[in-house]
Amino acid sequence: MNAVxxxxxxxxxxxxxxxxxxxxxxxAINDVSFEANPREITAIIGxxxxxxxxxxxxxxxxxxxxxxxxxxxxPQRGRFxxxxxxxxxxxxxxxxxxxxxxxRLFPEMSVLENLILAQHxxxxxxxxxxxxxxxxxxxYRDAExxxxxxxxxxxxxxxxxxxxxxxxxxxxxxxxxxxxxxxAMCTEPVLLCLDEPAAGLNPKESSELNQLLTYIRDEHGIGxxxxxxxxxxxxxxxxxxxxLDYGRMISSGTPExxxxxxxxxxxxxxxxxxxxxxxxxxxxx
Amino acid sequence: MSEAxxxxxxxxxxxxxxxxxxxxxxxxxxxSLVGFKIEDVPGGLAILTRFDGVFFATxxxxxxxxxxxxxxxxxxxxxxxxxxxxAVIILxxxxxxGDLDPERTYPFRSTVVNWSxxxxxxxxxxxxxxxxxxxxxxxxxxxAREKAMDLVGAKVQDAARFIGPAxxxxxxxxxxxxxxxxxxxxxxxxxxxxxxLGWGLNIVVGLAGLLDLGYVxxxxxxxxxxxxxxxxFDLGFFLALPLAGILAAFAGILLGFPVxxxxxxxxxxxxxxxxxxxRIILLNWYTFTGGPDGISGIxxxxxxxxxxxxxxxxxxxxxxxxxxLTYSPIDRIIFLFYLILAMxxxxxxxxxxxxxxxxxxxxxxxREDEIACRSLGMNPRNTKLTxxxxxxxxxxxxxxFFATRQGFISPESFTxxxxxxxxxxxxxxxxxxxxxxxxxxxxxxxxxxxxxxLQQYRMLAFGLAMVMIMVWRPSGLLAHREPTLxxxxxxxxxxxx
Numbered sequence: 001m002n003a004v005x006x007x008x009x010x011x012x013x014x015x016x017x018x019x020x021x022x023x024x025x026x027x028a029i030n031d032v033s034f035e036a037n038p039r040e041i042t043a044i045i046g047x048x049x050x051x052x053x054x055x056x057x058x059x060x061x062x063x064x065x066x067x068x069x070x071x072x073x074x075p076q077r078g079r080f081x082x083x084x085x086x087x088x089x090x091x092x093x094x095x096x097x098x099x100x101x102x103x104r105l106f107p108e109m110s111v112l113e114n115l116i117l118a119q120h121x122x123x124x125x126x127x128x129x130x131x132x133x134x135x136x137x138x139x140y141r142d143a144e145x146x147x148x149x150x151x152x153x154x155x156x157x158x159x160x161x162x163x164x165x166x167x168x169x170x171x172x173x174x175x176x177x178x179x180x181x182x183x184a185m186c187t188e189p190v191l192l193c194l195d196e197p198a199a200g201l202n203p204k205e206s207s208e209l210n211q212l213l214t215y216i217r218d219e220h221g222i223g224x225x226x227x228x229x230x231x232x233x234x235x236x237x238x239x240x241x242x243x244l245d246y247g248r249m250i251s252s253g254t255p256e257x258x259x260x261x262x263x264x265x266x267x268x269x270x271x272x273x274x275x276x277x278x279x280x281x282x283x284x285x
Numbered sequence: 286m287s288e289a290x291x292x293x294x295x296x297x298x299x300x301x302x303x304x305x306x307x308x309x310x311x312x313x314x315x316x317s318l319v320g321f322k323i324e325d326v327p328g329g330l331a332i333l334t335r336f337d338g339v340f341f342a343t344x345x346x347x348x349x350x351x352x353x354x355x356x357x358x359x360x361x362x363x364x365x366x367x368x369x370x371x372a373v374i375i376l377x378x379x380x381x382x383g384d385l386d387p388e389r390t391y392p393f394r395s396t397v398v399n400w401s402x403x404x405x406x407x408x409x410x411x412x413x414x415x416x417x418x419x420x421x422x423x424x425x426x427x428x429a430r431e432k433a434m435d436l437v438g439a440k441v442q443d444a445a446r447f448i449g450p451a452x453x454x455x456x457x458x459x460x461x462x463x464x465x466x467x468x469x470x471x472x473x474x475x476x477x478x479x480x481x482l483g484w485g486l487n488i489v490v491g492l493a494g495l496l497d498l499g500y501v502x503x504x505x506x507x508x509x510x511x512x513x514x515x516x517x518f519d520l521g522f523f524l525a526l527p528l529a530g531i532l533a534a535f536a537g538i539l540l541g542f543p544v545x546x547x548x549x550x551x552x553x554x555x556x557x558x559x560x561x562x563x564r565i566i567l568l569n570w571y572t573f574t575g576g577p578d579g580i581s582g583i584x585x586x587x588x589x590x591x592x593x594x595x596x597x598x599x600x601x602x603x604x605x606x607x608x609x610l611t612y613s614p615i616d617r618i619i620f621l622f623y624l625i626l627a628m629x630x631x632x633x634x635x636x637x638x639x640x641x642x643x644x645x646x647x648x649x650x651x652r653e654d655e656i657a658c659r660s661l662g663m664n665p666r667n668t669k670l671t672x673x674x675x676x677x678x679x680x681x682x683x684x685x686f687f688a689t690r691q692g693f694i695s696p697e698s699f700t701x702x703x704x705x706x707x708x709x710x711x712x713x714x715x716x717x718x719x720x721x722x723x724x725x726x727x728x729x730x731x732x733x734x735x736x737x738x739l740q741q742y743r744m745l746a747f748g749l750a751m752v753m754i755m756v757w758r759p760s761g762l763l764a765h766r767e768p769t770l771x772x773x774x775x776x777x778x779x780x781x782x
Contacts, residue, residue, distance in 0.1 A: 060660060092662030104660070106653035109646075110768035117650045118661045123643040130671075133642040134635075140642075144770075152772065164772035187661055 494652025507684025533681020
């Protein structure tokens with residue numbers, strides 16, 4: 001598999017191989033391998049405690065995996081091995097952005113500031129690491145203008161242009177969710193990891209979210225990785241689904257395939273006596 | 286008539302009990318604190334009694350408590366009738382009763398206490414009169430008051446455009462105002478030093494949200510840097526100033542590295558320890574720093590090479606001979622005043638500017654949510670270290686100024702209480718508010734200097750003022766944050782919420 005990594009064309013965006021994450025005696029993720037492609041929404045589903053968020057934390061550098069390889073193929077910058085990178089370098093260089101299950105905006109800062117902060121590294125370079133910025137050189141002014149333009153582009157798409165100067169913490173819940181996605185997009189990622197973006201949204205907001213996510217996939221051509229419990233979102237927009245249970249990958253395929261997979265059904269609706277239950281060493285829980 | 290208006294009225298019995306309890310507490314406290322005084326008399330010490338003070342304090346607490354309860358319940362008329370004459374009597378006694386007994390003032394022995402009592406009773410009676418006038422105007426709930434105060438905060442912030450320059454203008458002409466004597470200028474210099482330190486610490490605590498209890502360490506590093514550079518290498522103030530700043534910034538990085546992973550309480554404890562380490566090193570490294578003896582004879586700053594002293598040292602020239610003026614010792618004080626004013630303004634302008642740059646925004650983001658910062662590709666290590674080092678640099682500048690003003694420094698000047706006072710200025714002013722720091726510094730440094738007369742009760746008043754501000758304004762005097770950049774022009778004056 002490694003041999004074809006430098007192949008062009010149908011190159012996978014993200015290749016997860018034999019990922020294992022162990023916390024002391026607890027195996028949160030056990031030998032998971034899958035691929036995520038550009039221009040596709042890959043959903044990761046599974047019951048609570050299946051290891052979905054742990055997988056995200058490994059991908060975005062918050063945890064160092066015990067075993068395994070996380071290779072990201074950036075169309076412009078080449079291949080990155082995420083498991084070897086510092087947490088903050090992953091969004092900065094490899095182009096992996098994420099959102100959080102419990103929204104993590106900068107609540108006391110304005111909506112616009114939140115989006116500008118996502119472009120921190122770019123602006124930091126443009127401000128000559130603050131020295132040019134202190135002198136007010138035009139180089140920095142231009143960069144700031146461009147950053148505001150990018151922020152405005154996303155504000156228009158999440159309907160927050162009017163409220164750009166509000167404190168992010170004063171926005172309604174649904175808007176905060178969308179703002180967090182817009183903020184992640186302002187880092188100009190190639191892979192966007194969304195941790196339960198539809199949690200707590202009403203049906204209308206949920207369908208707006210679907211539109212936003214398909215828009216990002218189709219217009220920006222990036223790959224999306226989606227953890228979600230809301231099956232209307234998952235089945236409606238995913239191109240590919242990975243099912244985790246007790247840290248193991250129990251199934252992977254198109255939504256239709258997953259919908260009818262007995263292993264998935266038993267994981268969600270309880271065991272049906274028999275079959276492959278026994279080969280899980282019930283490491284977790 | 287007011288009885289009918291207010292719905293809930295405390296029964297007289299409860300009110301008397303409440304006030305009585307208050308009086309008992311005040312009696313218990315004042316009996317030993319105010320009632321007895323040890324005084325130096327010829328032939329030894331004598332215990333003097335001041336039971337009149339105890340009596341008045343207890344009676345005032347009793348009546349004042351009743352007044353507060355009644356005011357709260359809109360029964361204003363009796364208060365207006367009693368408080369106003371009381372205020373007038375206090376005023377008259379203070380002003381004219383001196384003839385009765387030149388040994389003391391009336392009604393109390395301290396002018397400060399008299400004036401404070403006068404202002405409290407006057408405020409109470411004014412409030413009562415206002416309430417009687419607008420009869421039926423509902424008392425504002427706590428929540429409404431908070432909102433109103435927030436609005437005041439926002440308004441003041443709006444007005445900061447005028448207040449700031451106005452204060453600066455006042456500071457600029459202060460030395461030439463007729464009432465500006467040496468004492469006032471000294472207080473001004475002290476206040477400005479603390480304003481500068483407050484602004485410096487504001488970068489670390491207010492913007493980056495890193496609770497630093499050892500800020501005095503950088504102040505000490507700056508002071509000793511200048512003193513030692515002058516002593517060993519004979520450097521002048523303006524040459525040593527940037528070096529002292531760099532050394533203090535370096536100390537900031539040194540502190541920053543071990544505390545990168547710490548937050549909140551843990552960070553506070555380590556920084557506190559760091560402050561003590563620096564002080565103890567200065568105290569014990571006798572051969573280098575002079576230990577507890579300190580360093581004396583630190584050179585004064587010069588005005589472009591001109592000395593501000595009566596006689597020039599060898600090969601030097603003095604300010605007054607160069608400009609053909611008569612020598613006046615206050616010239617040096619005025620010069621120091623303008624020097625610290627310039628240094629403080631530099632700190633302010635730098636902070637205002639850097640807040641609108643990516644690094645300043647990153648500091649604030651770090652305060653809000655460090656994990657979110659990491660997820661956006663910010664390097665938290667560099668961000669924290671720059672905050673520590675730049676904050677420390679201004680502490681170092683302030684320290685150098687302190688050294689050159691005093692002419693003598695010793696580790697005693699750099700104790701924990703200094704850190705606490707600077708932090709109190711930042712917190713009381715409202716985290717991150719530049720103007721708030723100014724008000725808080727005037728309140729915490731300037732007023733106690735004026736109230737020297739209160740002697741040992743000064744610190745009590747200081748603590749009381751701090752508690753009161755924290756009760757009324759938990760987020761600081763002026764806690765209102767303006768976004769660093771806007772998409773739309775500010776909508777009117779009210780802004781968002």
